[in-house]
Amino acid sequence: MTEKIIVIGANGQIGTELVNALRNIHGAEQVIASDINDPAYAIRNTGPFEFVNVLDKDNLHHIFQKHQPTQVYLLAAILSAVGEQRPKMAWDLNMTGLIHVLDFAVEFKVSKVFWPSSIAVFGPHSPQFNTPQYCVMDPNTVYGFSKLAGERWCEYYFNKHGLDVRSIRYPGLIGWRANPGGGTTDYAVHIFHEALKKGKYESFLSAETALPMMYMDDAIRATLDLMNAPAESLTIRSAYNLAGISFTPTQLAEEIKKIMPNFAISYAESDPRQAIADSWPKSIDDSYAQKDWGWKLEYDLPAITADMLTNLKKII
Known part of the structure; x- marks a missing residue:
């Protein structure tokens, strides 16, 4: 079957790379990139693009009607740190946008929908080490509880409507092709840019804050493998x-120093993102993903560090 795929939120950190990966697999004309903002040159000039606002139901319905997609990837969201600054807008975009897409996916008989969740669904009373698939989940950020509610809606539409919705709880994501979108784990991207530009970096997270992270190449592969x-x-x-690997700002800085010996890291005295990070897991158990669809991580911390520095040197 020939696929017709719509990627909503194509300008973001995940969308930028996912669109290119999908176009390489299915052909450029079969993958419609869409976003509320002007796209990057590479996205708009390698295949079709539509302006889409997931909160504009009529606009979104028109796009579904026009393209009759077989698959939809809904990536549009307001992330954790930005969400705490604009909580009601974050809830509205993250929730209402999802419901609109799920409703239209049922109406237009879309065969598969992908929607990203996050480790932000866990909270201060979730087990912090090797956090299991099923446990206490008490997120304390708007982003976190919008993702937790979204997970319930996805499962509900699968059970009530037979809609094939698939989702991953992404850890923090590290990539060089696009800028991060305002998340608590963004330090692990910013640090590479600052290392190359200034030879130093001030981390907004404390030295020993361990968080699960993943290289974007692994995240895109996981997404496609699941779908x-x-x-x-x-x-x-x-x-x-989805586990990725867990490390602290100190451990990441040490890896950078192996390639850039003069690199220096310092730490901010206080930042609101620290409280968010402290409520999240330190490591994740992804045994269900391993068992159900053969998930296996490829990039460890040395490989991530080397690849980030090598590629960013070409564009900074």
Whole structure:
């Protein structure tokens, strides 16, 4: 079957790379990138693009009607740190946008929908080490509880409407092709830019704050692997845990120093993002993803560090 795929939120950190990966697989004309803002040159000039506001129901309905997608990737969201500055807008965009897409996916008989969740669904009373798929989940950020509510809606639409919705609880994501979008884990991208520009970096997270992180190449591969998995092999219809690797700002700085010996890191005295990070898991158990669709991580911390510095040197 020929796929027709819409990626909503194509300008973001994940969308920028996912659009290119999907176009390489399915052909440029079969993947419609869409966003509320003007796209990057590479996205707009390698295939079709539509302006889409997920809160504008009529506009979104028109896009579904026009393209009759077989798959939809909904990536539009307000992330954790920005969400705490604009909580009601974050809730509205993250929730109402999802409901609109789920409703239209049912109406237009979309075969698969992908929607990203996050480790932000966990909270201060969740187990912090090797956090399991099922446990106490008491997120204390708007982003976190919008993602937790979204997971319940995804599973609800699967059970009530037979809609094949698939989701991953992403850890922090590190990539060089696009800028991060306002999350608590963004330091792990900013640090590479500052290392190359200034030879130093002030971290907004404390030296020993461990968080699960993942290289973007692994995240895109995981997304495509999940979407390509046979429906009958999937046992999770909320969102799959995905572990990545866990490290602290200190450990990341030490890896950078192996390549750039004069690099220096310092730490801010206080930042509101620290409280968010402290409520999140330190490491994740992703055994369901391993068992159900064969997930396996490829990039460790040395490989991430080397690849980030090598590629960013070309564009900074």
